[in-house]
Amino acid sequence: MASAVRVHEIGGPEVLRYEEIAVGSPGPGEVRLRHTAIGLNFLDTYFRSGLYPSPQGLPFIPGNEAAGIIVEVGAGVSEFRPGDRVAYGSSLGAYATERVMATAPLVKLPDTIRDETAAAMMLKGMTARYLLRQTHKLKAGDTILVHAAAGGVGLILSQWATHLGATVIGTVGSSEKAELARANGVAYAINYNEENFVERVRDITEGAMCDVVYDGVGQATYPASLDTLKPRGLFVSFGNASGAIQNFSLMALSQKGSLYATRPTLFTHVATRDALLENANDLFDVVGSGIVRIPVNQRYRLADAAEAHRDLEGRRTTGSTVLLP
Structure with a gap:
């Protein structure tokens, strides 16, 4: 049986x-x-x-x-x-x-x-792929913030983004996780239990802030995530590890610099056979070549x-x- x-x-x-x-x-x-x-x-x-x-x-x-x-x-x-x-x-x-x-x-x-x-x-890697290649077409020179950078999606996304030429800032919950994140492409690891991640991002970027914040945490990092973005930056909420975001404010996007926000899912990005194979084959390429571990x-x-x-x-x-x- x-x-x-x-x-x-x-x-x-x-x-x-x-x-x-x-x-x-x-x-x-x-x-x-x-x-x-x-x-x-x-x-x-x-x-x-x-x-x-x-x-x-x-x-x-x-x-x-x-x-x-x-x-x-x-x-x-x-x-x-x-x-x-x-x-x-x-x-x-x-x-x-x-x-x-x-x-x-x-x-x-x-x-x-x-x-x-x-x-x-498969789920985590294809998620990282659509986040970097479709939700925001990451380019060399971009600065991004990745919450839960030592997690499954975070480690894959950080390695891949660094390969594409982005500067990756990541939040983690301990010094051990900070070390792991830095070993996997994160240029600046912020322990949110010891530092204010918004202020630390401001220091790291010398006030320029981030092009994108990838937030799989949810309730615990909103609305502070919005404050890490430069004007017309993109807030990507792709998970709810700490609970779903409540009372999301469209007005806040206006007040904080004409920001953009999206809540994508993997399922809509692999809904057709062609889309699935394109996503999976890109993932197989970067993993098989050793670019992403x-x-x-x-x-x-x-x-x-x-x-x-x-x-x-x-x-x-x-x-x-x-x-x-």
């Missing part, structure tokens, strides 16, 4: 229940996939807590990112075959040893990418997903984390 972590009622990590499941044969346009590694993301906690309602209702299997091997294909599937190594970053239901899923979110893995690396980077700093058994969620929400993780079936 296959096993999975399921959510029967929304709530804290304690609602994650590891149990046996039945996995049938794939239908038309589907494959049966045996997972080898599963990515852990803050997005998973949003579905678990009910911040984001599950499109499957209750119960549901959380997780949107994993790598594995195809064991069976359904009718009409020609792009994949049994034995193919594949990965995905945008399909709910990853916390399982096996699953049946549509082929649309899947991409084949090149030999240069290990399974654990793929599981740790994917640090897998924590590993948990899939059965211990609740513990992993507690550590993630307690800010006790850095970089990427994988769950192993």
